[in-house]
Amino acid sequence: MSKVKAITTDAPTGGVVFGDFELPDPEHYSAKLKTIYSGICGTDRGMVAGSLSFAYNPEGYRQMVLGHEGLAQVLEIEKNNFGIKPGDYVVPIVRRPGKCVNCRMGRMDNCTDGNKHEAGVTGMHGFMRGYFYDTPENLVKVQDKGMFDVAVLAEPLKNVEKAFEVFDKVSERSIFFNDYGTYEDKKAVVIGTGSEAFLFSFFAKDYGFDTVLTNRHPIPDLKKxxxxxxxxEFYDYTMDMDKIAEGGIDLLIDTSGHPGTIFKFARKLNNNGIAILFGTNGKAPPTGVDGSDIDYIIEKNITLLGSVDGARNHYFMALEHLRKWRYVYGDRMKEFITKKISPSDIDIFTNKPENEIKTVIDWSRV
Amino acid sequence: MSKVKAITTDAPTGGVVFGDFELPDPEHYSAKLKTIYSGICGTDRGMVAGSLSFAYNPEGYRQMVLGHEGLAQVLEIEKNNFGIKPGDYVVPIVRRPGKCVNCRMGRMDNCTDGNKHEAGVTGMHGFMRGYFYDTPENLVKVQDKGMFDVAVLAEPLKNVEKAFEVFDKVSERSIFFNDYGTYEDKKAVVIGTGSEAFLFSFFAKDYGFDTVLTNRHPIPDLKKxxxxxxxxEFYDYTMDMDKIAEGGIDLLIDTSGHPGTIFKFARKLNNNGIAILFGTNGKAPPTGVDGSDIDYIIEKNITLLGSVDGARNHYFMALEHLRKWRYVYGDRMKEFITKKISPSDIDIFTNKPENEIKTVIDWSRV
Amino acid sequence: MSKVKAITTDAPTGGVVFGDFELPDPEHYSAKLKTIYSGICGTDRGMVAGSLSFAYNPEGYRQMVLGHEGLAQVLEIEKNNFGIKPGDYVVPIVRRPGKCVNCRMGRMDNCTDGNKHEAGVTGMHGFMRGYFYDTPENLVKVQDKGMFDVAVLAEPLKNVEKAFEVFDKVSERSIFFNDYGTYEDKKAVVIGTGSEAFLFSFFAKDYGFDTVLTNRHPIPDLKKxxxxxxxxEFYDYTMDMDKIAEGGIDLLIDTSGHPGTIFKFARKLNNNGIAILFGTNGKAPPTGVDGSDIDYIIEKNITLLGSVDGARNHYFMALEHLRKWRYVYGDRMKEFITKKISPSDIDIFTNKPENEIKTVIDWSRV
Amino acid sequence: MSKVKAITTDAPTGGVVFGDFELPDPEHYSAKLKTIYSGICGTDRGMVAGSLSFAYNPEGYRQMVLGHEGLAQVLEIEKNNFGIKPGDYVVPIVRRPGKCVNCRMGRMDNCTDGNKHEAGVTGMHGFMRGYFYDTPENLVKVQDKGMFDVAVLAEPLKNVEKAFEVFDKVSERSIFFNDYGTYEDKKAVVIGTGSEAFLFSFFAKDYGFDTVLTNRHPIPDLKKxxxxxxxxEFYDYTMDMDKIAEGGIDLLIDTSGHPGTIFKFARKLNNNGIAILFGTNGKAPPTGVDGSDIDYIIEKNITLLGSVDGARNHYFMALEHLRKWRYVYGDRMKEFITKKISPSDIDIFTNKPENEIKTVIDWSRV
Structure with a gap:
């Protein structure tokens, strides 16, 4: 057994502790890693608040190390097919496969039977600790130095990569493109203005969509x-619904998890329109869906699709996209990280900073 | 101008008349057809009842000939690429293309801008008349004599063909198959027990699905x-929801258009599950959809897809499937046609016969 | 150890023996089957002739039971998810999975690393024996009695099902359909007039293709x-190449394995044309392929695809297609089986009957 | 009529002239553009040499303006859906649609009937002139200033984008990915070391492939x-075929058009391997393809696909990729442009500079 500095919770009860946590030393291991950054997201806060009933501690443990968004540096690693060497910076994969047909082909994001685990969420210790052990196939290499300050966004971005993979597939059900085979005059509307909403917007814009972010309130200057x-573009939908819906919506992306908002916008979808449901908010109140809503979905060949998580290739592509944006947008990409804190600042889990896009724990400040 | 025996309505006001209807004689035409059978469906009844607000008369007309399900015989036809000759039996296509990118490639079922027409529904005279004129690309040949008594089902079946085409595409978003690459132990649940529900069930069964039909009441012996x-299998869901949902649902097909029922079953979908929304009932009351429903759709990678109409290839494939079923199931396939009536029996539009699967107008009884 | 009547060879050396063959009795087994029919194909004859260098005996054996095309009846079987019960007729699957990513999802036909086995061909005893043991996931149920006389064609047909699955996927690289979204005026040319060529032709015709079979000689009346x-249609290409190539070829299917013939026809492919390479003839002489051939393939966006074997779902679909054809074409489908022989008639492996489409061993004549 | 400085040829006879060329002034036009750069490629040189028999002058002309690779600046433009304004830099699209089903949806790169035109190649004046007129849907906007020096590569890169789109589709015929759902230990081999070969290599590397370029001779330091x-990696295949083929090839990309080389490498493809044929060399000598080659393609489920041209979306994506590479690789991306010349330096069409990757005409030097 060894002691490691870690941030832990008791899932699904909640609470958060920073301190020495005792973990067994593996007899054999294929990679040892030092944590560099940990990103904080709504799931972490939900677990600390005790509001995520699906979370559970690793077997035999009364606490679970938090943390699923991260950047780490390789201390030691065995020879591997992924070109990862000691000293490299890597992003660890969150979800670990079970034995179903999807997991067996590396697509644990599409796990059929639910017998997968998620680091820091369901039955597996997370990455909010000084160091950890892992295997090469669960580590994705960061290509160059310029990205270390934004690579922590690879984990949230991998969800977007997967969602657009599903969009690509589903949109083949008809010709979704315009008359010239592009998305250039198609409209994407992203509900929400948090980090995932922005990553979706970056993506939609790269595809060529006229891209609109929206929320039920104005946004601060940094986000603007x-x-x-x-x-x-950004519009407050309580004020400017007409502008958002002008010409109809072709691709709707929800990061709010709020049914009332989702269906308000779904009723503006064009023929062959697609809605990506991504944001979850289990406690959001019900909205009424009636026969005419179902009619609308049918007569217009509309698809509503839920999308969760992402697989190794999505992390890989996320890093490629971050690389591009890091260079194209320059230092402004760093504005995504609105705050860096020390691991001991566990207040962050209960007090979300105003105007936060992404808060990151810097493990060099331990 | 010529007079033709026809069944007409005044869309969207409603009403129904059988009698001589005056239509201009075309100067040139590429095909002249004699109507053999016309099928009657809920859309026809909805138009007669005046409850389908989207229906409208052809430009310049105060009446519209009803009828979109049909079988006709070719009286005259110009040389064509589809191998259709005088004397052949054909099924006419309902929806006619506009100028959008989907219509331009023969996929008016996926019309982007809504500028298509539908025979007997939106701005175009239907097939409930003694004879009509058309063009070869809107006629699909019936392959053999054995099918004349069921070919009228091609029109409703083409919707099912298209819906499964969409399912095939959408299900590629993950491995939907079982461990052995088939649907054999996957469960399809079809809500409804009308003609479309049965056609969906025939299809699901051919795919290999464990197939369950369900309704909120028992069904008559003919249907059983x-x-x-x-x-x-059939279960009354007010009694046997547990049996229906045992092991979860992989493919849900709704023909009811009832939001409360749809979401009741959607909450039983397995991971990667797909719901095909097909049945419309614009006046169905609202059901509450809350945050946990959205959560469920997301965490399980679920897809809800609306599907309407079908294109030429779906008619073509529908006839191939009917051909198979006609032979495999023998004369029992004829039980699908629960009643044949004369064109003058217009009561049928306001009084649905008990235990109807499909009522057909026989134009030889004019 | 038990003795079973079997037809064996010594792979890859060749030869053929009918007689008692000694095999160990399994301690536990999940299904015991009685062989009803065995189909004979070119691979069997190639093994007997010793010309298939890739064939090998099962580990520890100096002989291998031949036979990969078959129909069997279930004597005993454990409870299973495929609805197979004692007394049922089944088609056994030929190829058995290794551990690669394709095999792990039931797609051993797409085996990545080559570590699969094939009954009666590569390292696994085949089905030309009185009875054998197997597991439910390797057995595909025959749906009805009317098919027992043609079900032995499921094995060769499954190759066609898989090849068309690949065609369906590959043809999505552009709009392969005509202006109306069908294959109705597209031309498929099938090189060869053996059993696989006919099964491909049945399939192409069902898709709606104008279908032409061709060979370098006339064909007997039965085939005509x-x-x-x-x-x-059939044309002898040494006489009527012009008729075959008129309007160009959209889908070319080769069952000859003869490079000279393949490229002769490939040069007639239309834009976006696809060639399915299926027939193998390892000893066929070379043909010259020059820069202008490569140019042609590129400028016309042509795809040449090899396709081998098929998986469980292809057997399943093959049986569905045979069921249709058995009924639609009636007893004429039985003409596919040009000869039934006794297991002791091993001459059949060295003397191919004139005008053979498919010769079948009837194990009731043992 | 107006005179414009232009580089012309007489297709398909050949020759090249720089000077004043007389062209009619359009009565109405939607965009007027000033040429900034023109890229020179093998097709231009082939036309000048008179070796491309498929090239032809615009109707009514005895000369054709050369040039299909270019960057232009908008002088005037009507309001459009693509966000293009006067002063913007744009890349003009080469191929212009005919009326076939693929052209009608903006995919003239997949033209079904061959009735398309290509600027500077087949029946349409090219962009090697001081200014030209065009329409917005044929212009693709360059996103930022940093790219002006490499945007001329968008035209050759769009071919690569399209080829990979086809690869993405075709590779779905099986699981092409490794056990973890990525390409990271899959091998791509690119035959050739010209500009297209490099663009393919950049792309393959971004996908995660172990990427090898090869040629029949060493390459200069700049390319190394x-x-x-x-x-x-680069290997001379006359020396190091073993290293190239070690572990087999998963994706083969040919830019040489040389059949002997193509089949030499095709015989090293792994199961489910894909070969993209891109390079054309109509005069390349024949190579022998025999029965065992066809066998190999079949038994391994191999696909050989020709791919030509690209559509609007491929230009769009090409610019996005160039943007990324321009920033990630910095000024080294400029090394792609090995020479900039004046329009009057028409020697370039007959004398290819040693170590050329891409030579570009700078129209400010007119």
Missing amino acids: GMVDMIGA | GMVDMIGA | GMVDMIGA | GMVDMIGA
């Missing part, structure tokens, strides 16, 4: 600046 | 016999 | 009658 | 440096 930077 | 014939 | 039955 | 920059 980021909207401008990528050439998107 | 048909369920047995294809090796499916 | 079958061509007419399905509405296809 | 570029290979190293992207983390690929």
Whole structure:
């Protein structure tokens, strides 16, 4: 047994502790890693608040190390097919496969039987600790130094990569493109203005969509600046629904998890329109869906699709996209990280900073 | 101008008349057809009742000839690429293309801008008349004599063909198959027990699904016999929800258009599950959809897809499937046509016969 | 150890023996089957002739039981998810999975690393024996009695099902359909007039293709009658190349394995044309392929695809297709089986009957 | 009529002239553009040499303006859906649609009937002139200033984008990925070391492939440096075939058009391997393809696919990729442009500079 500095919770009861946590030393291991950054997201806060009933501690443990978004440096690693060497920076994969047909082909994000685990969430210790052990196939290499300050976004971005993979497939059910085979005059509307909403917007914009972010309130200047930077638009839907819906919506992306909002916008989808449901908010109140809503979905050949998680290739592609954006947008990409804190600042789990896009724990400040 | 025996309505106001209807004689035409059978479906009844607000008369007309399900015989036809000759039996296509990118490639079922027309429904005279004129690309040849008594089902079946085409595409978003690459132990649940529900069930069964039909009441013996014939099962969901949902649902097909029922069953979908929304009932009351429903759709990678209409290839494939079923199930396939009536029996539009699967107008009885 | 009547060879050396063969009795087994029919194909004859260098005996054996095409009856079987019960007729699957990513998902036909086995061909005893043991996931149920006389064709047909699955996928690289979204005026040319060529032709015709079979000699009346039955055409390409190539070829299917013939026809492919390479003839002489051939393939966006074997779902679908054809074409489908012989008639492996489509061993004549 | 400085040829006879060329002034036009750069490729040289028999002058002309690779600046433009304004830099699209089903949906790269035109190649004046007129849907906007020096590569890169789109589709015929759902230990081999070969290599590397470029001779330091920059490898296949083929090839990309080389490498493809045929060399000598080659393609489920041209979306994506590479690789991306010349330096069409990757005409030097 060894002691490691770690941030732990008791799932699904909640609570959060920073301190020495005792973990067994593996007899054999294929990779040892030092944690560099940990990102904090709504799931972490939900677990600390005790509101995520699906979370559970690893077998035999009364605490679970938190943390699923991260960047780590390789201390030791065995020879591997992924070109990862000691000293490299890597992003660890969150979800670990079970034995179903999807997991067996590396697509644990599409796990059929639910017997997968997620680091820091369901039955497996997370990455909010000084160091950890892992295997090469669960580590994705960061290509160059310029990205270390944004690579922690690879984990949230991998969800977007997977969602767009599903969009690519589903949109083949008809010709979704315009008359010239592009998305250039198609409209994507992203509900929400958090980190996932922005990553979805970056993506939609790269595809060529006229991209609109929306929320039920105005956004601070930092976020407005980021909207401008990528050439998107923002509207407060309580004020400007008409502008958002003008010409109809072709691709709707929800990061709010709020049924009332989702269906308000779904009723603006064009023929062959697609809605990606991504944001979850289990406690959101019900909205009424009636016969005419179902009619609308049918008569217009509309698809609503839920998408969760992402697999190794999505992390890989996320890092490629971050690489591009890091260079194209320059230091402004760093504005995504709105705050860096020390591991001991566990207040962060109960007090979300105003205007947060992404708060990151810097493990060098331990 | 010529007079033709026809069944007309005034869309969207409603009403129904049988009698001589005056239509201009075309100067040139590429095909002249004699109507053999016309099928009657809920859309026809909805138009007669005046409850389908989207229906409208052809430009310049105060009446519209009803009828979109049909079988006709070719009286005259120009040389064509589809091998259709005088004397052949054909099924006419309902929806006619506009100018959008989907219509331009023969996929008016996926019309982007809504500028298509539908025979007997939206701005175009239907097939409930003694004879009509058309063009070869809108006629699909019936392959053999044995099918004349069921070919009228090609029109409703083409919707099922298209819906399964969409299912095939969408299900590629993950491995939907079992461990052995088949659907054999996957469960399909079809909500409804009308003609479309049965056609969906025939299809699901051919795919290999364990297939369950369900409704909120028991079904008559004729229908029960048909369920047995294809090796499916039926359960009244007000009594046996547990049996229906045992092991979860992989493919849900709704023909009811009832949101409360749809979401009741959607909550039983397995991971990667797909729901095909097909049945419309614009006046169905609302059901509450809350945050946990959205959560469920996301965490399980679920897809809900609306599917309407079908294109030429779906008619073509529908006839191939009917051909198979006509032979495999023998004369029992004829039980699908629960009643044949004369064109003058227009009561049928306001009084649905008990235990109807499909009522057909026989134009030889004019 | 038990003795079973079997037809064996010594792979890859060759030879053929009918007689008692000694095999160990399994301690536990999940299914015991009685062989009803065995089909004979070119691979069997190639093994007997000693010309298939890739064939090998099962580990520890100096002989291998031949036979990969078959129909069997279940004597005993454990409870299973495929609805197979004692007394049922089944088709056993030929190829058995290794551990690669394709095999792990039931797609051993796409085996990545080559570590699969094939009954009666590579390292696994085949089905030309009185009885054998197997597991339910390797057995595919025959749906009804009417098919027992043609079900032995499921094995060769499953190859066609898989090849068309690949065609379906590959043809999505562009719009392969005509202006109306069908294959109705597209031309498929099938090189060869053996059993696989006919099964491909049945399939192409069902898709709607104008279908032409061709060979370098005329065909006997029985085969000509079958061509007419399905509405296809036959031309001797040494005489009527112009008629075959008129309007160009959209889908080329080769069952000859002869490079000179393949490229002769490939040069007639239309834009976006696809060639399915299926027939193998390892000893066929070379043909010259030059820069202009490569140019042609590129400028016309042509795809040449090899396709081998098929998986469980292809057997399943093959049986569905045979069921249809058995009924639609009636007893004429039985003409596919040109000869039934006794297991002791091992001459059949060295003397191919004139005008053979498919010769079948009837194990009731043992 | 107006005179414009232009580089012309007489297709298909050949020859090249720089000087004033008389063209009619359009009565109405939607965009007027000033040429900034023109790229020179093998097709231009082939036309000048008179070796491309498929090239032809615009109707009514005895000369054709050369040039299909280009960057232009918008002088005037009507309001459009693509966000293009006066002053913007754009890449003009080469191929212009005919009326076939693929052209009608903006996919003239997949033209079914061959009735398309290509600027500077088949029946349409090219972009090697001081200014030209065009329409917005044929112009693709360059996103930022940093790219002006490499945007001329968008035209050759769009071919690579399209080829990989086809690869993405075709590779779905089986699981092409490794056990973890990525390409990371899959091998791509690119035959050739010209500009297209490099663009393919950049792309393969971004996908995660172990990427090898090869040729029949060593390459100069500049090219070797570029290979190293992207983390690929180069081997002279006359010396190191073993190293290239070690572990087999998963994706083969040919830019040579040389059949002997193509089949030499095709015989090293792994199961489910894919060969993209891209390079054309109509005069390349024949190679012998025999029965065992066809066998190999079949038994291994191999696909050989020709791919030509690309559509609007491929230009769009090409610019996105160039944007990324321009920033990630910095000024080294400029090394792709090995020479900039004046329009009057028409020697370039008959004398290819040693070590050329891409030579570009700078129209400011007119």
